[in-house]
Amino acid sequence: MKPYILDFAEKVKIINKKNYEYDYKLNLNVSNTGCKSKRPFIDSSDSDFEIVTKTKVSRESDDIDINIFEFSIKTRIKREEDYSNLELL
Amino acid sequence: MILFITNKEDLTIDFLINKLNRDNVNYFRLNTEDFPQNLGFNFNFKDNKFTIIDYIKNIEINIEDINSVYYRRPKLSEINFKRLNKGRKKFLLDEITYCFEGLYKLMRNKYWLNKIFAIREAENKMYQLLLAKEIGFRIPNSLITNSNSAHYFFNNEDEYIIKPIRTGYIDSIKSKELIFTNLFTKDQTYNLKRVKIFPNYFQEKVNKIADIRVTVVGNKIFSALIKSQEFEETKVDWRRNEEIPLQYEKIELPELIRKKCLKLNKILNLNFSTMDFALKKNKDYIFFEINPNGQWAWIEKKLKFNISQEIINLLTQKI
Numbered sequence: 447m448k449p450y451i452l453d454f455a456e457k458v459k460i461i462n463k464k465n466y467e468y469d470y471k472l473n474l475n476v477s478n479t480g481c482k483s484k485r486p487f488i489d490s491s492d493s494d495f496e497i498v499t500k501t502k503v504s505r506e507s508d509d510i511d512i513n514i515f516e517f518s519i520k521t522r523i524k525r526e527e528d529y530s531n532l533e534l535l
Numbered sequence: 536m537i538l539f540i541t542n543k544e545d546l547t548i549d550f551l552i553n554k555l556n557r558d559n560v561n562y563f564r565l566n567t568e569d570f571p572q573n574l575g576f577n578f579n580f581k582d583n584k585f586t587i588i589d590y591i592k593n594i595e596i597n598i599e600d601i602n603s604v605y606y607r608r609p610k611l612s613e614i615n616f617k618r619l620n621k622g623r624k625k626f627l628l629d630e631i632t633y634c635f636e637g638l639y640k641l642m643r644n645k646y647w648l649n650k651i652f653a654i655r656e657a658e659n660k661m662y663q664l665l666l667a668k669e670i671g672f673r674i675p676n677s678l679i680t681n682s683n684s685a686h687y688f689f690n691n692e693d694e695y696i697i698k699p700i701r702t703g704y705i706d707s708i709k710s711k712e713l714i715f716t717n718l719f720t721k722d723q724t725y726n727l728k729r730v731k732i733f734p735n736y737f738q739e740k741v742n743k744i745a746d747i748r749v750t751v752v753g754n755k756i757f758s759a760l761i762k763s764q765e766f767e768e769t770k771v772d773w774r775r776n777e778e779i780p781l782q783y784e785k786i787e788l789p790e791l792i793r794k795k796c797l798k799l800n801k802i803l804n805l806n807f808s809t810m811d812f813a814l815k816k817n818k819d820y821i822f823f824e825i826n827p828n829g830q831w832a833w834i835e836k837k838l839k840f841n842i843s844q845e846i847i848n849l850l851t852q853k854i
Contacts, residue, residue, distance in 0.1 A: 449733030450697060450723065455705055455712040459777070466546075470591050472556060473564040474549040488549045488832070 537562040537850045538601045538642070542610035543569070547832040550843040551605070560851060563587070563596050567609035567635065576634055578641070585641050598638075603646040603850040606654065607828065609635070648849060649827055653804040657827035660700060660736070664822075670798050672822035675813075676739040681731050688737060689724035696738040696771070716772040741821050743813035746773045749788065750809045750831050751800050752845040756793055759834050760784045760814065783837050792820050799825060806849060 466475040466487035476484040537555070541548045543566045555562050565574065565587065575588035577595075585598040612631050616624040639651060656662065661679065668674050678688045679700060689695065697719040705712040719737060746761040762782040763773035769781060788796070792812075800808050809829030813821040835842045 447729055447732055450719070450729050450735055451699060451714060451733070454697065454714050454717040456715070458711040458713050468543040468566075472552075473562075474552045474556075475544070475546060486549060486553050488546055488553060488836075 536596070536600050536602060538596075538604045538645075539564045539607060540567065540604065540609055541607035542566050545608050547830060548605075548607055550832050550835065551847060554843060554847060560847075563589075563601070568611065568613045570612055570631060570634075572612075572614065576638065578637065587638070598641050601642060601645055603648070604642055605648045605846070605850060606639075606651055646850070648807050648846065649805050654827040657803040657805055657808070657825060658701075660824060663825050666799060666802055667822040667825075670795050670802070672792075672795055672799075673819060674822050675741050678737045679734055680737070681734045683727050683731060685730045685735070685737070686724070686727060689721070692740065693721045694740045695719040695724070696740050698736050698738065700734060700736045715775050718771055740771075741813045742815065743821070744816050745814045747786070747788075747812040747814050747820065748809060748834060749796055749812065750829070750834065750840070750842055751796055751805075752807050752842060753849050754797060755845045756788060756796060757831075757834070757838075757840045757842055758786050758788045759838055759840075760786045783834065785838050785840075789818075789820070803827065807846065 465478045467478050468474075469476045469484055472484060472486070475487040477487050477490050479485075537560070539548050539551070539562065541564065548564065552562070552564060570576075573589070573591050575590060577584070577586045577588060579585065587596040587598070588594075589596070611628060614627070614631075616627065619627070664674050664677055675696070676688075678685065680688075695718070696716055698716040699714050703714040705714070718740070744764060746763045748759045748761055750757040750759075760783065761773050762784070763769045765782065766776075766779050768776040768779055773781060796810055799810070800806070803825070805827050807827070809826045809831060811823040811826075813823060815821060831840075831842045834840060
């Protein structure tokens with residue numbers, strides 16, 4: 447028997463081929479067209495833009511990267527506050 | 536100077552950077568996954584000199600020169616840990632994480648679009664519902680439970696809503712999964728054993744004519760109507776099925792709703808948030824949730840909102 451909520455998990459479509467890349471000089475992502483002139487990806491009408499941002503929309507309230515990033519700190523703070531509850535964390 | 540704390544793939548921040556590049560405004564984009572290979576910290580407590588070093592551009596940013604901060608989407612370091620065991624990897628990532636925590640503390644007196652603690656506090660969906668109800672928003676009947684008494688909640692309706700309590704994102708090595716807001720049918724409500732084995736977040740199903748997305752930046756509000764009811768796939772959750780050509784429309788919120796949105800941000804100490812509502816046929820707005828670090832670039836692009844400029848205005852007014 448599994449929790450109900452897991453019945454509703456759906457596989458995410460993963461975009462394997464990105465047609466943009468980060469440009470350290472401009473500090474933003476540029477279209478990966480092979481042209482010499484660098485064009486910000488967000489200025490393109492590329493449909494991937496929407497897919498990428500909408501996928502992130504699905505995650506917007508719960509950015510897992512941030513959560514992982516901060517998890518250890520929260521755990522540590524808890525540890526210092528309350529040793530007796532450590533096993534419950 | 537404005538500091539952006541994010542990652543390289545954050546296209547939303549690109550909207551701001553693009554404008555700042557054009558206007559020649561001083562900023563620094565800190566892509567956290569580049570630390571410590573391409574980025575360094577030098578926190579010198581003897582001389583009280585605290586700097587961020589960009590090894591690619593060969594520049595050093597003095598934290599004193601930073602006026603405002605936009606905390607977006609930091610990512611874990613991409614350092615190559617292949618030869619280390621799990622415990623040591625975790626130890627090193629903890630060390631890196633704590634370096635960043637120190638950086639945030641060093642910048643505690645700067646202007647933050649949203650402070651981290653405010654983001655964390657505002658993210659709790661139960662707290663959101665509590666506050667939203669307190670300030671007078673209408674919210675759906677909601678129940679978070681793993682108790683047998685859940686059956687009192689399931690009365691005569693055929694359909695309810697089930698949704699994740701925190702995150703709908705499941706990340707595993709083989710695949711990535713999402714859990715959207717879903718229908719929970721009457722047949723499912725009979726299996727209370729399954730309800731009891733884990734906390735569940737149930738809500739009444741709101742009969743809506745559309746969804747509303749509100750983006751609040753300072754005192755400015757950008758509201759969009761999402762025609763979610765035009766497609767079967769997006770009727771319950773408009774974020775589902777990314778290939779559906781959903782239609783959007785700019786709208787003006789009723790004054791009372793507008794004031795409550797601003798009030799909720801104020802209570803939560805937020806300068807920025809996105810909020811989701813259902814719009815009912817009788818024009819009632821039903822509050823679903825607030826996202827203190829929500830996505831906004833897609834709706835700016837769709838409806839030509841000037842959200843990015845408003846964020847820039849907030850971040851630059853402190854320069």
